[in-house]
Amino acid sequence: MEAKDLLQNLDALTADDGSQLLESVTGNREAALLALAGEVQKQFHGPVIEFCAIVNAKSGNCPHNCSFCAQSSISKSPIAVYPFCRPEDLLAAARAAEAGGAHRFSIVTSGARLTKKELLMACETIRLIKDETSLLPCASLGKITIDDAHLLKEAGLIRYHHNLEANRDFYPRICTTQTYNKRLTTIMTAKEEGLEICVGGILGVGESIHDRIKLALEIKNLRPDSVPINFLDPRPGTPLAAQSLLTPNEAVLTIALFRIIMPYTNLRMAGGRVKVLGERQAEAIKTGLNGLMIGDYLVTKGAAVDADRELIASLNLTPSVAGKGASVYN
Structure with missing residues (x-):
């Protein structure tokens, strides 16, 4: 399929087309791929970028064994471990993010799921953020039931985040304590309750470029409102501590592929972007991003x-100040 045909048929992009995209990468046609992604970006997105921020509201002691995560049960990484923070302290973090220009703010917790008490604390925090800031509240709280999702939505939650992390075939290589299907169930539970969904993954954990294309297609099938793209920043004490960083070229090409595969969706660059891309962040943004996570991450600066x-x-972009989300799937 030619580039112009791809541009006209992005809604119907299939795994076979993804393979052709892969051939364009391996066939020394990177420039054409980046140009196509840039064309898609210009056609479907204006000169606006959305800032979001997160807070680590409950840190460490996660029972899962995700090989990239410093908070996992198998990690020996020296991190702060603490229970669910007081809602007023989380509100203070939200206000700081708002002052920095964030448009959305997410409460993120470690662990498989929250206790009932923790869930109620999360709801209280969401109400505070909704009532006392201009931020749109988001949350990433692990597994939720439909009743949990209902409580969160009633409190004012707009968007629920839960990553696939990797495509179905590669996923067991980075986590065996939580199945891929369970991740899908959590995502669809949030969607069933009417919450927007934010679904992404982590790149540079040993996967191939073909694995990344498969991940992008699997995410696209969920029709997410937002897709965070994270890059592995290897943490000491984790199984992937010695993993080589993704190269800037690989990172930019992957962003281009994600933009072509998901032309309408908000793609945001998140964890590991400074470490992996460095001076090439501007190029990555121009290639296909309309969102940026600002401030600190869960366990890294x-x-x-x-x-x-x-x-x-420097890119003549304007930070977003209003609106509930730009996905055509709303």
Whole structure:
């Protein structure tokens, strides 16, 4: 399929087309692929980028064995471990994110799922964020039931985040304590309750470029409102501590592939972006991003907010200030 045909048939992009995209990468046609992604970006997205931020509301002691995660049961990484934070402390973090220009703010917790008490604390925090800031509340709280999702939505939650992390075939190589299907169930539970969904993955954990294409197609099938793209920043004490970083070229090409496969969806660059892309973040944004996670991540430091503002200004982009989400799936 030619580039112009791909551009006209993005809704019907299939795994076979994904394989042709792969051939364009391996056939020394990277420039054409990046140009196509840039064309898609211009056609479907304006000069606006959405800032979001997160807070680690409950850290460490996760029973799962995700090989990339410093908070997992098998990690020996020296991180802070603490229970669910007080809602007023989380509100303070939200206000700081708002002052930095964030449009969305997500409460993120470690562990398989929250206890009933923790869920109620999360709901209280969401109400505070909704009532006392202009931020759109998001959450990433692990497994939820339909009743949990209902409580969260009633409290004011807009969007629920739960990553696939990797495609179905590769996934068992990075986690065996939670199945891929259970991840899908959580995502569809949130969607069934009417919450927007944010679904992404982590790149650079040993997967191939073909694995990344498969992941993008699997995410697309879920019709997400937002897709966070994370890059592995190897943590000491984890099974992937010695994993080589994804190269900047690989990162930019993968973003291009994600943009072509998901032309309408909000793609946001999240964890590991500074470490992996460095000075090429601007190129990555132009290639296919319309969202950026600012501030610190779960257990690692992020870029300085002023540096991100300068980066966006250099690209003549405007931070988003209003709106519930830009996905055509709403």
